[in-house]
Amino acid sequence: MKTESGKIVLGSRTLEKLAYDDCLAHPAWIEPDEWLGGADIENGLHLISHQPAGRLHSQLETAPASRLRKKNGREIASLNPADATRFGIKQAQTIRMWNSRGQCLATAELTESVRPGVIFLPTGAWFTPMGNAGLDISGNPTSSPWMCQRRNSGKGARHIHASSASSRTMVT
Template structure:
């Protein structure tokens, strides 16, 4: 791939401002962004388990990966995706220690919440995740509901309800998923079934 460049880097430069491999980018550094110094660097995220100021109220780190049963949200109403649901809700994977400390067992419905929002999930207990980490795939169709006791919630388990709507950096502006702190608690009130996959109401040609 880099044969011509290795043989004669002056005649076959790389498609970078310097024509070389760049471990430091003058271009990026020139933007003057505090969070983009022009070289690889690690910055502590606002929400992670190392931030003691935030873990008191929301002690679990949420990982929101791509789903195995659909493509993003596509075919969420299909049989493969539906077979993975728990009582119609997206499954959330939780370590046995965290589940036990919250009185949760496999198949329970629970509420994932933080200051941004809340969603209903089905509990899947597994030691495939670390303690204090929970996993909830993206793509469950958003089903907002105004609950008389809980307020505005999502009935289906969409992690966007609790994820920060802030870009990854001043330069990249990518989605900042998988850097979210939440609490998960037993669902102690009744909620309606998921309605996101119901067909839309239709009106006939004469309004009937």
């Protein structure tokens, strides 16, 4: 293992010396900036961006296998029917998701398999902005300038690189 001791590290002397307030030397819960347990959950949904079944990231985005998994030419955003009722969303309706960092359109799919308070939107649609407002009409949660550009929004990512944090993004 590529750790300071070559073993699993539960407490890092290296991180302890760095004394980061947002990346402790030992395992600890540090509340993310945005999450389902946050203060503003009533007004939004927790966006989870998963890998799509019809392509790898954006590769083959316009290929038949990828296009078959879209509705109305857009990515499908899956959400719980209770949330759809709360926001006045109908099955197969075009919806706009946004936060302070950006916005996109997607086609709603209502399903009980998604937890209330969560919305799923796959990654990899090619960024297709409309006009100067930056509204992405294809449904891409990870293209600039969009809502998941707050990569690594968990408080540990300011000092140390980690994976994408689209699973920590709140949208309306």
